[in-house]
Amino acid sequence: MNCRQADIIIIGSGLAGLMVAEMLSPHKNVIVITKSSMKHSNSMMAQGGIAAAVDRDDNWSDHFFDTVVAGGFHNVEEVTKKLVKKGPILIDKLIELGVPFDKNEHGDFALGQEGAHGRRRILHSGGDATGKALVECLLKRVLKKVSIIEYEMAIDLILDDNGNCIGVNTRNTEGISFCNYANHTILATGGVGQLYPITSNDESVNGDGMAMAYRSGAELTDLEFIQFHPTMLAKDGMAYGLVSEAVRGEGAKLITGTGQRLMDDVHELKELAPRDIVAREIHRALERNEQLFLDITSIQDFETHFPTITSLCKSSSVDLVKGLIPIAPGAHFIMGGVCTDQYGQTTVPRLYAVGEVAHTGVHGANRLASNSLLEAIVFANEVAQNIMSKLDRPLFKKAIKVQKHRLNFELPTIEEIQHMMMTNVGIIRSQESLEKAVDWFSRYKDIVDHNHLLELKIEEKIICNMLTIGYLIATSALLRTESRGGHYRSDYPVTKPDQWYKKQIIRSLNRTEIKRADQECEQRKEGIVS
Numbered sequence: 463m464n465c466r467q468a469d470i471i472i473i474g475s476g477l478a479g480l481m482v483a484e485m486l487s488p489h490k491n492v493i494v495i496t497k498s499s500m501k502h503s504n505s506m507m508a509q510g511g512i513a514a515a516v517d518r519d520d521n522w523s524d525h526f527f528d529t530v531v532a533g534g535f536h537n538v539e540e541v542t543k544k545l546v547k548k549g550p551i552l553i554d555k556l557i558e559l560g561v562p563f564d565k566n567e568h569g570d571f572a573l574g575q576e577g578a579h580g581r582r583r584i585l586h587s588g589g590d591a592t593g594k595a596l597v598e599c600l601l602k603r604v605l606k607k608v609s610i611i612e613y614e615m616a617i618d619l620i621l622d623d624n625g626n627c628i629g630v631n632t633r634n635t636e637g638i639s640f641c642n643y644a645n646h647t648i649l650a651t652g653g654v655g656q657l658y659p660i661t662s663n664d665e666s667v668n669g670d671g672m673a674m675a676y677r678s679g680a681e682l683t684d685l686e687f688i689q690f691h692p693t694m695l696a697k698d699g700m701a702y703g704l705v706s707e708a709v710r711g712e713g714a715k716l717i718t719g720t721g722q723r724l725m726d727d728v729h730e731l732k733e734l735a736p737r738d739i740v741a742r743e744i745h746r747a748l749e750r751n752e753q754l755f756l757d758i759t760s761i762q763d764f765e766t767h768f769p770t771i772t773s774l775c776k777s778s779s780v781d782l783v784k785g786l787i788p789i790a791p792g793a794h795f796i797m798g799g800v801c802t803d804q805y806g807q808t809t810v811p812r813l814y815a816v817g818e819v820a821h822t823g824v825h826g827a828n829r830l831a832s833n834s835l836l837e838a839i840v841f842a843n844e845v846a847q848n849i850m851s852k853l854d855r856p857l858f859k860k861a862i863k864v865q866k867h868r869l870n871f872e873l874p875t876i877e878e879i880q881h882m883m884m885t886n887v888g889i890i891r892s893q894e895s896l897e898k899a900v901d902w903f904s905r906y907k908d909i910v911d912h913n914h915l916l917e918l919k920i921e922e923k924i925i926c927n928m929l930t931i932g933y934l935i936a937t938s939a940l941l942r943t944e945s946r947g948g949h950y951r952s953d954y955p956v957t958k959p960d961q962w963y964k965k966q967i968i969r970s971l972n973r974t975e976i977k978r979a980d981q982e983c984e985q986r987k988e989g990i991v992s
Contacts, residue, residue, distance in 0.1 A: 464640045465640065465859075466493065467642075468491045468492060469486075469644060469854065470644070470646050471493050471629060472492065472650055473495050473619040474819075475496035475650075475897060476505035476840065477508075478503060478839075478842050479537070479648065479817065481600060481601040481650055483604045485842065485843060486846050489744045489850060492607075493610075493611065494608055494641065494645075495611045495614070496610065496611070497670065497816065498612070499613070503652065503666075503667075504664055506597045506598075506608050507591025508591040509707050510584065510835075511576075511584040511708065511832050512584070512705055512832055513831070514546075516551035516553055516585065517582065522543075522549070522585050524580055526547040528830055529545070529546060529830045530830070532830040534827035534946045536947060537827065541824055542826075545822075545837060552978075556599075559586055561599050562587055563586070571585055571629070573576060573585065574708050575653075575712070576707045576713050577707050577711070577737060585830070588769075590708060591770050591772040601915075611632075615634075615670070615902050615924075616671070617631045617633055618630070618674055618678075618944070619677070620641065626810075627811065628643055628754060628773060628857060631922060641989075645854045647812060648813075649671040649814065651819045652794045653819065654793075654935070655668075656876075657883045657928055657935070658884050658888070659881065660694055660696065660884075661794070662703070670927045672931055673927035676813065677929075677930075680810045682798065682800055683798055683801050685935045686939035687948040688795070689797065689948045690745075690792060690794055691707075691737060694789060694791065696788055697780065702777070703774045703778075703816060705774075705789060711734065713760045713971035715760070716733055716744070716755075717753060717754075718753065722800055725740065734747065736947075737831065738947055740827050743793050744886075744949060745791055745890060753762075759783060759785035771783050791889060792862065797826065797948060799818065799821040800821045801806075805848035806822075816841050824837055828947030834877070856960040866917040868917055876928065882902055885937055886902075886936070887936050889950065890951075891950065891951050892952045899932075903932050906933070907933065909929055909930075939951075
């Protein structure tokens with residue numbers, strides 16, 4: 463088998479992986495391995511911006527409260543504080559790296575409004591193409607100093623006899639296999655969106671990193687919490703792409719085919735209610751066979767502000783003159799993932815996870831809009847700093863002598879997995895539907911546990927990974943007997959945190975911290991700090 467060796471191997475070329483590569487590359491030999499093109503990732507497709515308390519009237523404590531309220535009070539508090547406190551610092555870092563954030567006519571950041579945020583704090587670059595701008599900026603820098611290997615899929619992690627991760631086995635599209643050894647291996651493989659038939663995710667994102675981590679013995683958690691974006695452009699049963707929440711932030715309304723407002727009597731924030739609430743209401747309306755549209759007639763210069771969405775509408779023959787975009791919910795983001803500490807370390811030594819594949823605890827049960835790109839850069843920095851603080855121990859390569867067996871039965875198709883997930887582990891779930899899903903996935907439990915012992919083609923390995931994560935999501939959802947955030951069960955009421963718990967959250971921000979945050983806000987207003 464062909465072998466490579468580096469100080470750091472990063473699996474995935476989205477924002478989180480590239481940010482780690484940028485920070486480590488001046489000091490370490492870094493290889494980035496990606497399953498498809500280096501420009502294929504959820505980050506590249508992100509229309510929404512990046513949330514941070516950079517405005518003179520904003521502060522991190524307000525951002526913290528918005529985050530934990532949207533998260534159903536399920537967030538890990540200390541790590542969430544780190545996210546919102548370090549956000550403005552990492553925004554400055556991106557500016558230093560060359561990211562051109564959009565400005566208004568006064569030269570200030572053109573901050574957008576999105577659901578569940580108490581104020582405008584969303585930065586954009588290139589209008590509704592923020593993710594593309596961030597990724598292209600980092601790629602331009604990273605390509606000069608890092609080896610990026612495209613069209614090569616990570617198959618399984620390599621562990622030594624002491625349980626340390628010492629690299630990853632990969633296979634390219636020509637069927638050639640490689641052993642990649644490293645002192646530190648970083649998963650940056652994204653989420654699980656392709657487990658569902660309608661999704662905002664790139665076609666390469668189907669849970670590979672989480673499945674590999676599971677097989678290596680890493681701990682995973684909160685997989686039942688899956689966020690469905692309320693507004694995918696959907697027409698004639700086909701999904702064409704995401705319509706950013708920023709469109710609703712600028713005044714677009716959700717209406718039925720008869721022109722009735724959908725959210726008027728549902729939530730006080732109407733279209734800007736938390737995503738899980740909006741997605742469920744749209745789902746219910748579609749089940750009643752109603753047509754749903756985003757009415758954009760109130761937005762001036764729509765084509766200028768939202769060029770990506772404009773192009774999407776034109777390519778799917780949606781007439782923007784009418785001002786109505788047909789929509790349906792789609793799988794968007796998973797709040798759970800591979801458990802990490804606040805520095806990205808998983809429960810497997812020398813294995814790190816960053817970005818959507820990781821569970822840092824900052825999103826709780828439902829991610830606040832535009833906190834995902836923020837998480838990527840903040841914890842990429844934490845991972846890089848943590849690795850730089852460690853002394854690299856000698857790397858003892860392990861000979862790979864696993865007897866592979868042929869697959870002796872037929873696997874389900876990707877479409878069958880997607881149908882099972884959407885029908886039974888979708889936006890609204892129940893004990894009956896979840897038991898049906900668990901029973902179906904259990905037929906393949908031997909594949910879930912032992913597919914690393916099988917001789918599989920890349921297409922078969924992808925299906926095995928999807929079976930693994932589908933099984934884990936379904937069992938996790940069955941075990942959580944409550945409705946909270948992105949996990950909604952029709953047989954259990956929505957869990958509302960009692961007043962005692964809310965007070966505990968508030969007390970976690972002690973008076974000194976709040977006073978300091980308010981002082982920083984006042985200083986920004988006076989121009990004392992940038």
